[in-house]
Amino acid sequence: MSNFAEQLAVRRGVTAIIGGGGKTTLLYRLAKELSVQGTVIVTTTTHIFAPADLPISETGAMPQPILCVGTPCGDGKLTAPRQAMSELAALADYVLVEADGAKRLPLKAHAPHEPVVPAEANQVICVVGASGLNGRVSETVHRPELFAARTGETTFATPAAVARMLLTEGLPTRLLINQVDTPERAAAARELAELLPCPCVLAALQKGEILCSF
Numbered sequence: 001m002s003n004f005a006e007q008l009a010v011r012r013g014v015t016a017i018i019g020g021g022g023k024t025t026l027l028y029r030l031a032k033e034l035s036v037q038g039t040v041i042v043t044t045t046t047h048i049f050a051p052a053d054l055p056i057s058e059t060g061a062m063p064q065p066i067l068c069v070g071t072p073c074g075d076g077k078l079t080a081p082r083q084a085m086s087e088l089a090a091l092a093d094y095v096l097v098e099a100d101g102a103k104r105l106p107l108k109a110h111a112p113h114e115p116v117v118p119a120e121a122n123q124v125i126c127v128v129g130a131s132g133l134n135g136r137v138s139e140t141v142h143r144p145e146l147f148a149a150r151t152g153e154t155t156f157a158t159p160a161a162v163a164r165m166l167l168t169e170g171l172p173t174r175l176l177i178n179q180v181d182t183p184e185r186a187a188a189a190r191e192l193a194e195l196l197p198c199p200c201v202l203a204a205l206q207k208g209e210i211l212c213s214f
Contacts, residue, residue: 002210005033007201008125008174012038014085014095016045016121018110018171020102020142021129022178024048025205027098035065038093043069045099045116047077058082060091067092085118097121102142106132106179107157109146110169117171126172130179130202132157133188159188163195175200180211190214 010030017023028051031040039062042054050056054068060083061067069088070078081088088095100115102108106129117124132140137157141147148154150168153161166172175196177189181204193200193214200214 002203002208003033004176004201004203004205004210005030007203007210007213008176009123009199010034010094010125011122012093013122014089014097014118014120016097016099016115016117016124017127018100018108018115018117018124019127020104020108021106021132022127022176022205023098023100023102026125026127026176026178027096028054029205029208030096031066031094034094034096038065039091040066040094040096041069041088041092042066042096043081043088043098044078045080045097045118046101047073047079048098050076050078060088062092080116085120089120095120099124105140105142106130106135107141107147107162109141109143109150109165110171111143111146115171123173124171125174125176126166128162128166128175128177128192130177130181130185130189133159133162133185133192159192160195163192166196172198174198177202178205180204181207186211 073079151161
């Protein structure tokens with residue numbers, strides 16, 4: 001199985017994960033990989049569903065190698081922890097933070113108040129779902145009106161348009177293009193990666209596969 005933490009160069013400290021098309025899957029995949037090397041806290045600055053297979057706490061006390069820390073907010077969800085991110089970073093070797101939501105869509109344009117990246121984060125990994133590339137903006141992008149305003153593209157989320165959006169937002173230090181599981185998606189993902197200055201990894205998270213990196 002591929003090592004996503006190594007390919008994404010996850011360092012000790014706080015890592016923020018943003019975007020769409022597999023954030024939560026990446027969050028828990030990285031937690032599992034990194035728990036071999038040290039203790040891991042997974043948390044959010046917005047909302048996540050409480051994981052069924054991890055201990056959950058409202059504080060960062062570490063009973064196991066992986067701990068989910070958050071504040072219950074109803075409907076099986078957790079919101080941001082009561083402790084400061086700096087305090088959590090002092091309690092675990094790695095703190096992985098889901099820092100925005102995408103309404104389960106593969107692509108995301110960020111509103112001015114998003115994402116909620118902790119000041120302590122030493123890296124921001126943006127997840128892009130390849131299933132949305134070349135799809136209709138209205139069907140594949142969370143906040144399509146912002147995507148259109150930033151890219152000039154109102155119909156299709158082409159790789160060039162997605163690249164313009166990412167460059168305009170200037171948020172990620174590293175990109176994971178997920179859902180690369182067909183030749184068509186692979187071609188679109190490569191086109192996107194070649195248009196961006198930040199390191200990119202092409203992968204299929206559900207299969208645990210990393211195809212290549214740029």
